[in-house]
Amino acid sequence: MSKGQSKQEEINKTIRAEDNWEPIGPTSMPEMSDLRRWDMRLLKTYKPFYAPFCDLCCFCTYGKCDLTGDNKGACGINISGQQGRWALMFALMGCSAHGAHARHLIDYLIEKHGENHKIDLGGQVAVEAPHIRTVMGLKPETLGDLKKAIEYVEKGIIHGVSATHFGQEGNELDFESKSLHIGMLDHVAMEAADIAQTIGFKFPTSVAETPLAALGWGAVDKSKPVVTCVGHNAAVATVMIDYFMKAGTYDQVEVTGICCTAIDNTRYSDKTKIIGPLSKQLFFLKTGIADLIITDEQCVRCDIPDLARASGSALIATSDKISYGLDDVTHKEIDEIVRMITQEGKQVLIRDVDKAGEVAAKVLPIVAKGRKKEIVTKEKATELADACKKCMLCDRVCPNLLDISGAVSEVKEGKFEKMADLFAKCIGCGKCEQECAKGVPIITIMQAAASWDTFNIRVGRGPIHDVEIRKVGAPIVLGTIPGIIAIVGCSNYPEEIEEIAEIAEEFAKRKYIVVLSGCAAMAAGMKKDAEGKTIYDKFKPDFDAGGVLNVGSCVANAHITGAAMKVANIFAKLPLRANYEVIADYILNRVGAVGLAWGAYSQKAFSIGTGCNRLGIPVVLGPHSAKYRRLYLSRKEEDDWTVMDGRKRELINTEEPSPEHLSIVVESKERAIITMAKLCIRKNDTAQGRQLKLNHYISLYKQHMGSLPDDLQNFVRNDKDIPIVYKKEVVEYLKSVGWHPKPLLTLPTLIGTYESNIPIDAVVK
């Protein structure tokens, strides 16, 4: 339904339309199809590419329906429609996870501080919430305003879910448009969550050089009582840490975490330690080093109660999303719960943040008493491997296609090199162990092969500073900073975890801006050079050429996309307010930012990536992400690369596929690096900027592919774009392929290339 007057009045009230911080743009609080024309324009160039994982649909009782080839389901849907529906469902799951997380945090913090608690992100961050400003048209001032943002996201989700029902949407492009919408809402939700926790828990903000925190399972002092928080919501840990501090016992315990809760714990107290990313969850919990496990939400294993029991760790679940069938003791007195855990050995669910935090603090020293925490020795591991018959069943179930049987048989002979290599590539699913009929405890054996070194990570710093944007805005848009490389997402890595540090370093050395978050930020810290330095020791933590910075947990990803929006606003002076299409168009054509989600596995990562795509930011994914079954690819030679020259008001066929794809899977690290360098190219690059970008593209291509790029002709507009060092060979090459100079642009935009309410004037500043 289109918006009626009363609906518009309601929106105006929500966004305080009378506040005149910026003029209100055309799309305040857009509904599911309000930005459909922008989506369709994107999808015209970047068409959905589907790789069905299942040929069948089993969504309703008409099914199963075989959708192979031209077949339709009993409802009339075809294979593309079904893939589009999957995409929308993934986006919805991801957005909901962040939205519900934000909702938990905001509700809790409103209880604590009240709705009117002010948003203040420090002196360096005036544009506090670029997503909420741009998408909704609201300049949030309080926790209550963040609640409004989440209510808006929640409304969007209900319509999205509805569209996936039998007999609703059937067209793949419309499913994609809805996915893009939900992806956009996800960034609103993440932004609201991270701002709420930053102001509510006093996380660092407006500081670039945050402290370094300890990283790695080897960093944990297991002689102390150890609590390990698993998941994404640090609320309980903050209460627990406060309790320890008040009791003067904080230095007698080890507060550790896995996944994003760990990252956010370090933002609350840099004395907490990060065990590692999701892929090390099973490994670490099986060591039994944790005396107490606290689970909250997202990316938490479903079998933690079993694992905790087997390792002798106590368990407190704290989220209504992961209740494990445990007794809900929320209503009981604290002392009674402590007794149940320490004397009856009960695993419990406590859905009250303050109570859970206090109980955890009280039980930790008790449950830790007398526990032996011994790591498996090489001798013991050899003994454990002895039962292996090299049947290779483990190899067949490994989702990372690893040679487990080879590694186990070497351990049998007392050799650990292959096992160490296996551990570095293992994504920690435990399927091998489950499959082994001989009961070889493969993950436990890994303890003897793993490195127990200590690493470090820069504590997540939250939003990029306005002053940093002011400094780098021009070089980014002109291309003289070759790009923003955002390395994000989960740890479903195809090869060694160290690849993340290697990719980050490659770009930092080349003076790109490297921004990290979540599990990728941890993985980047897990490699040391010959001098024992991690990437966080070696590179400055500024949002500037050659900087390497960690914004924080998954929800802090909104600050990375937010930085691109701030470039449009702070540098280019485009108003953000309810002006999504213009901002996305600006980013697509002028901000050389690219995301890498090398180990993306979750629906959240899918949704984040889809949100990046609507905003004009391309994303490179690792090979596992082929199982997401949807990409957005162009065909460089065949597609139409016409844009509007905003100043001349002429349509110009640039013949330049930049950025070439919006979402692409590549198979190897080398190819990922080359692809990212290429995807930083934008039509707005000056000759100087383009030279620099091509210089990196050519040098990386030569290094990994052994020749000049075979699509170089697409990106050289005229002689001035050719990097001096490669001039001679590039000129020769261009001649050999019949290259001709391309038209020059003054202001590239897609506005004006499709039907839209946006006047071209809106992009010319």
Next chain:
Amino acid sequence: MSIPLHHVNVLTGLKGCRVIEDPQALGKIIKKAERPLVVFGPRCLDIAMGEKLAVQYGVEIAKALGAAICATAHTKKKLLELGVVPDSAYDAVEIINHLKDPNWKGVKKQGNHDVVMFLGMRTDFGNQGLSTLKHYAPHLKTVTLCPYVYPHASFSLANLKADKWKEYLEILINSLN
């Protein structure tokens, strides 16, 4: 139905590959191709098969058939070192995206390919790409040359041990020459 070596690739559907146990029979199938293409993935750079690498077997097959070569991932470098100039260096999903279009000009600009052979991809990634072609490119046949069952291919090898695979490829190459 043959179960793929890696269970992640188990078919959830009805239309699966034909496993060709006899290399000479596969030779007959691929010889019929008018515009064959061999797509190289990065794993063929690391697999040693006696004196040679898997990539070299792929090159021999391509040469025997006069097939076009597409180097995906970072395989181009090794191919150049072996003295083979690939006809294209798309990434895997890019070449697959092109192959979907029956009117595409092909890597040699002589028309789209009719038989596409794959060698050296991760099996999970490769099977996903083959799924795209199974659903969206009915105009071509896909063949996998790795020692694994690829359910989404038109023609696949069986799950083979290293020595059997080497033997298979050698007989196949002989049958082409």
